[in-house]
Amino acid sequence: MEKKLCIGRLQTILTRQALFGAMADLTVEIAGLRLQTPFILASGIWGETGATLARALRAGAGAVVTKSIGLEPRAGYPNPTIVEVPGGFINAMGLPNPGIDAYKYEIEEALGPGKPVIGSIFGANAREFSALARKMERFGASALELNLSCPHAKGYGAQLGQDPGMTRKITAAVKAAVRIPVFVKLTPVVASISAIGKAAEAGGADGLSAVNTLRGMAIELGLCRPVLGHGTGGYSGPGIKPVGVACVYELYDAVKIPIIGMGGISTGEDAAEYLMAGASALQVGSIVYKKRDRTFRDLCRELDRFLSARKYRSTRALTGMAHGGS
Numbered sequence: 001m002e003k004k005l006c007i008g009r010l011q012t013i014l015t016r017q018a019l020f021g022a023m024a025d026l027t028v029e030i031a032g033l034r035l036q037t038p039f040i041l042a043s044g045i046w047g048e049t050g051a052t053l054a055r056a057l058r059a060g061a062g063a064v065v066t067k068s069i070g071l072e073p074r075a076g077y078p079n080p081t082i083v084e085v086p087g088g089f090i091n092a093m094g095l096p097n098p099g100i101d102a103y104k105y106e107i108e109e110a111l112g113p114g115k116p117v118i119g120s121i122f123g124a125n126a127r128e129f130s131a132l133a134r135k136m137e138r139f140g141a142s143a144l145e146l147n148l149s150c151p152h153a154k155g156y157g158a159q160l161g162q163d164p165g166m167t168r169k170i171t172a173a174v175k176a177a178v179r180i181p182v183f184v185k186l187t188p189v190v191a192s193i194s195a196i197g198k199a200a201e202a203g204g205a206d207g208l209s210a211v212n213t214l215r216g217m218a219i220e221l222g223l224c225r226p227v228l229g230h231g232t233g234g235y236s237g238p239g240i241k242p243v244g245v246a247c248v249y250e251l252y253d254a255v256k257i258p259i260i261g262m263g264g265i266s267t268g269e270d271a272a273e274y275l276m277a278g279a280s281a282l283q284v285g286s287i288v289y290k291k292r293d294r295t296f297r298d299l300c301r302e303l304d305r306f307l308s309a310r311k312y313r314s315t316r317a318l319t320g321m322a323h324g325g326s
């Protein structure tokens with residue numbers, strides 16, 4: 001048994017070295033999920049199919065989050081749905097998805113590389129979230145991420161997640177419905193993110209994902225109209241990194257459950273900042289549009305360089321360091 005474990009560990013190290021040439025230990029464990037690298041593909045990035053999720057995993061992602069899936073198929077908002085702006089992008093996709101029943105095959109395909117697949121779900125109330133959660137679990141999802149944070153979806157997302165009572169109620173209902181770990185994805189567009197994080201924790205959440213996009217808008221000067229078909233959208237990318245880092249820092253002091261940090265991570269040093277603020281794992285989104293398949297290997301190499309240069313042996317050593325702990 002011990003010998004098997006040793007061989008398993010040796011294989012992980014050799015794979016890591018072959019993939020990334022990494023010397024520091026980049027593996028993390030979050031709510032019982034073991035990740036070979038701390039970098040998770042964020043929801044809604046790089047398409048919504050199982051094939052693209054599997055591609056991200058083969059390119060070095062430690063795990064992937066699916067596009068947010070609802071009970072029924074949904075076309076999303078009219079074009080244009082994304083625009084590049086200083087510091088990142090504004091998107092208003094409008095929760096396009098094929099509906100949960102059509103998603104079974106995509107989950108199965110995403111599970112191909114043998115790494116964790118986190119099913120993102122959105123609903124209008126606790127009953128819808130529970131029904132979606134049960135199906136995601138049955139399809140084989142390794143964990144769930146509850147989208148209580150989309151900034152431009154009437155009746156969904158942030159409209160529920162800005163209310164601590166609703167956050168607690170939905171989280172508790174999902175926890176009662178499934179056995180897999182449940183993460184709650186939070187919006188930064190609130191007066192107190194720690195109040196919302198505590199509500200999710202009180203509902204039994206196994207972890208928090210912080211943060212979703214900020215509400216934003218760009219105006220097309222020639223047309224005197226908003227650029228995006230929907231008008232407002234969600235701002236993501238390097239421009240929101242200080243907001244995300246502040247939210248993670250605040251949450252780390254407020255809750256005991258682990259935090260997955262995100263918002264503008266583009267380099268290994270960005271990752272280190274989020275880890276020091278209190279994140280145990282990280283999600284990446286906007287950078288994938290620029291670096292595509294290179295994203296995860298580059299981030300791992302850069303984080304390893306940061307850790308090795310300072311003689312830290314693992315990613316885990318950085319978590320919460322900015323709070324004055326060792």
Ligand code: RRO
Nearest residue numbers: 068092093094095150213234
């Ligand atoms: O689909 C979207 O437009 C979307 C979602 Br579900 C979300 O959670 N955050 C975002 O910026 N866009």
